Amino acid sequence: MTIASPTTGVIAATGSVPREAVAAGHARGHLRALESEAIHILREVAGEFEQPVILFSGGKDSILVLHLARKAFHPAPLPFSLLHVDTGHNFPEVIAYRDSVVAAGGLRLLVAHVQDWIDDGRLTERPDGTRNPLQTVPLVDTIAARKFDAVIGGARRDEERSRAKERIFSLRDAFGGWDPRRQRPELWGLYNGRHAAGEHVRVFPLSNWTELDVWNYIAAEQIVLPDIYYAHEREVFARNGMWLTPGEWGGPVGDEQVERRRVRYRTVGDMSCTGAVESAARDVNAVIDEIIVTRVTERGATRADDKLSEAAMEDRKREGYF
Amino acid sequence: MSAQTLGVRNPAPAHSGLDDVLPLGPPRGLLRFATAGSVDDGKSTLVGRLLHDSKSVLSDQLDAVNRTSAARGLDSPDLSLLVDGLRAEREQGITIDVAYRYFATGIRSFILADTPGHVQYTRNTVTGASTADLVIILVDARTGVVAQTRRHAAVAALLGVPHLLLAVNKIDLVDFDEAVFDRIAADFDRYAVNLGIGEVTAIPISALHGDNVVARSHRIGWYDGPSVLEHLELVDLADARSTGGLRFPVQYVIRPRTESHPDYRGYAGRVAAGTVRPGDEIVALPSGARSTVAAIDTADGLKDVAVAGDSVTLLLTDDVDLSRGDLIASVTDQPELSTEFSVTVTQLADKGLRPGLRALLRYGTSTTRVLVSAIDHLLDIDTLDRVPAPPALALNDIAQVTLRTVEPVAVEDFRPGGAVGSLLVVDPADGTTLAAGMVGDRRAAVQTTGAGQALPGVEATTNRCPVLGEPTRALPSANFPTPGP
Numbered sequence A: 001m002t003i004a005s006p007t008t009g010v011i012a013a014t015g016s017v018p019r020e021a022v023a024a025g026h027a028r029g030h031l032r033a034l035e036s037e038a039i040h041i042l043r044e045v046a047g048e049f050e051q052p053v054i055l056f057s058g059g060k061d062s063i064l065v066l067h068l069a070r071k072a073f074h075p076a077p078l079p080f081s082l083l084h085v086d087t088g089h090n091f092p093e094v095i096a097y098r099d100s101v102v103a104a105g106g107l108r109l110l111v112a113h114v115q116d117w118i119d120d121g122r123l124t125e126r127p128d129g130t131r132n133p134l135q136t137v138p139l140v141d142t143i144a145a146r147k148f149d150a151v152i153g154g155a156r157r158d159e160e161r162s163r164a165k166e167r168i169f170s171l172r173d174a175f176g177g178w179d180p181r182r183q184r185p186e187l188w189g190l191y192n193g194r195h196a197a198g199e200h201v202r203v204f205p206l207s208n209w210t211e212l213d214v215w216n217y218i219a220a221e222q223i224v225l226p227d228i229y230y231a232h233e234r235e236v237f238a239r240n241g242m243w244l245t246p247g248e249w250g251g252p253v254g255d256e257q258v259e260r261r262r263v264r265y266r267t268v269g270d271m272s273c274t275g276a277v278e279s280a281a282r283d284v285n286a287v288i289d290e291i292i293v294t295r296v297t298e299r300g301a302t303r304a305d306d307k308l309s310e311a312a313m314e315d316r317k318r319e320g321y322f
Numbered sequence B: 001m002s003a004q005t006l007g008v009r010n011p012a013p014a015h016s017g018l019d020d021v022l023p024l025g026p027p028r029g030l031l032r033f034a035t036a037g038s039v040d041d042g043k044s045t046l047v048g049r050l051l052h053d054s055k056s057v058l059s060d061q062l063d064a065v066n067r068t069s070a071a072r073g074l075d076s077p078d079l080s081l082l083v084d085g086l087r088a089e090r091e092q093g094i095t096i097d098v099a100y101r102y103f104a105t106g107i108r109s110f111i112l113a114d115t116p117g118h119v120q121y122t123r124n125t126v127t128g129a130s131t132a133d134l135v136i137i138l139v140d141a142r143t144g145v146v147a148q149t150r151r152h153a154a155v156a157a158l159l160g161v162p163h164l165l166l167a168v169n170k171i172d173l174v175d176f177d178e179a180v181f182d183r184i185a186a187d188f189d190r191y192a193v194n195l196g197i198g199e200v201t202a203i204p205i206s207a208l209h210g211d212n213v214v215a216r217s218h219r220i221g222w223y224d225g226p227s228v229l230e231h232l233e234l235v236d237l238a239d240a241r242s243t244g245g246l247r248f249p250v251q252y253v254i255r256p257r258t259e260s261h262p263d264y265r266g267y268a269g270r271v272a273a274g275t276v277r278p279g280d281e282i283v284a285l286p287s288g289a290r291s292t293v294a295a296i297d298t299a300d301g302l303k304d305v306a307v308a309g310d311s312v313t314l315l316l317t318d319d320v321d322l323s324r325g326d327l328i329a330s331v332t333d334q335p336e337l338s339t340e341f342s343v344t345v346t347q348l349a350d351k352g353l354r355p356g357l358r359a360l361l362r363y364g365t366s367t368t369r370v371l372v373s374a375i376d377h378l379l380d381i382d383t384l385d386r387v388p389a390p391p392a393l394a395l396n397d398i399a400q401v402t403l404r405t406v407e408p409v410a411v412e413d414f415r416p417g418g419a420v421g422s423l424l425v426v427d428p429a430d431g432t433t434l435a436a437g438m439v440g441d442r443r444a445a446v447q448t449t450g451a452g453q454a455l456p457g458v459e460a461t462t463n464r465c466p467v468l469g470e471p472t473r474a475l476p477s478a479n480f481p482t483p484g485p
């Protein structure tokens, strides 16, 4: 971390904050408040919308949203269905996890396969093989076809700069597009979900959670995640400063060398652009320890698609991406 | 693959996760704060500096800042780049919306609502301050208190924000001169006292160089108070939301109708104010039906008590007819029903409120039809003086209006934080949020009682920063302009 410090003359900060203290700062009271807020948001969705759906990929943030939704409506069955846009390049472990959760919970899951859109020509494969950007069209098409009016996602404001301005109820036009200037101010705890026919609202109950909050909550609630979130041996190769998993999606190529490393994933998206980090953290508490000392953001470490340009995420959101 | 069911713990512990697994709370909890100031006063630099010096900036974010700064030919990293959000802003070089940042120190967790300083964006300041415990108002030491400063202070006062921090920035550009700081602080204090603001603390800083942002500066030897971050960590938060009668807006009725729960009927919601215990007598509004709380249910089991902020499900002893939009309140302390009431509103959209406008009223979880029966007067947001009402409100106007509903609504005076007495006026055609409102006359409320003590049960805040001297109580001026038609 190099920053030419212009702080000459200022008494130096008194070292770094002790780790225990940071963890404590995110402990019970704070987590309980975040949980109550998320449950409040999810109940607003059930009360205000006709056809709500949770985007469920088997990734930790969507697992958390599902967990909170089940708590919100306990002891009744979940009043939402689930939707997954499957790029066809997802981690098999995550798909297996997704299916076991759906089966065990008696949930309704709808899967939109990007492959179907490629096969009938509505989408064209990109030269670099990554399918992450291709999710947008199947998502928007499915929302329109199924008349979903609230689409609940696990995005957090701490993930990325343009997300920092995202509303909890985010209005999307008939093409799924996000216009920053049409977003409604959100004051107090009042969420306005009214929309015109054909429009829908994306809802982000985890807006105010940080990555550390998510992990602390996973630990507190003993939520089971797909195994690839914890350290394991895996064949990987390096590309753009990330460890990627070889596979049909198009890697390794050229002189990229496959090697065995002990890694874990911090996010689990499309295999073509989701990198692993080297890690020895075999359980949730070890992961929390690593996060507390880490100096790279979750997306910076593991998402190639966000590195493309400074405004990458903002551009994709305007087009209807999550 | 070990995944089984979600929401079921493995192995099932004998206790509820949040209560016992993490025994420690943050020593001083969560502080929500907002920043405000005119363009170029250094708000982005201050926020970037706070994040950077509190070690909340991670290396890839910093790399990006270093890269961009170098590309722009700067010799040191421009920390304001950490917080410039949308592309439009980057191109225009101004901040156009509210962005939220998260950071924590060993003492507190923080949610920062970073609000823009541009004149026409009062609505963003209102939004950012609506949930804030504290607002930082920046002034440039070279120019001192300007109209914009007063405006932001007025907005904070109207919203009942209990704490204000006046950051006198760019103190390096006035040679760290104590007299300059004293003059600005005294200037602001006169105004703040007039507004009835609860507590003001003034701190001399240099956001660019880091003086008094996180670490105390020894270049400002005459100042021996806390740095900005120290103040944020230590400012006292009195949470009075749980005092007084229960307010529980019903969000959703939980009726499983499953084999295991054939007759379960629970009212899901979040405690907005007060506390609730099994055995409490309640009244359902607007119907007036009475019942008793049989149980407080959650996914983690039954609770003995729920306090303000808790999301729970209430089970009642009687079969009362209750649905979304209704309010469960304590029998001994309940709001009255009304169909006409006075509201302080901020106009948030281009389509302005005007007498005769029909819209939807969002109050608690209820949505009802509403008519704007009168615009009583406008508030001059630099002075909070009443000025004659225009025919229709313009974007960013703050005004006193009278609203009329067909159905009686259990509205009551706004309380700071907005869990009680806050509302939205919504366009029925496209759902646009036209205005946000605070029930009652907020200007009168803050000027007679002080913003920091508008809640019953909250002690008057009198601990002012030493440099600002003793507070005096202001009385509303007797010669307001006559309200317009």
Ligand SMILES: Nc1nc2c(ncn2[C@@H]2O[C@H](COP(=O)(O)OP(=O)(O)O)[C@@H](O)[C@H]2O)c(=O)[nH]1
Pocket (backbone or CB within 6 Å): B037, B038, B039, B040, B041, B042, B043, B044, B045, B046, B080, B117, B169, B170, B171, B172, B173, B205, B206, B207, B208, B209
């Ligand atoms: N000398 C000096 N310049 C500052 C200080 N704080 C900010 N600036 C400069 O003032 C200008 C405006 O700052 P910025 O943070 O972008 O202002 P904003 O519009 O309020 O966000 C930039 O050129 C900063 O480098 C300070 O404490 N001292």
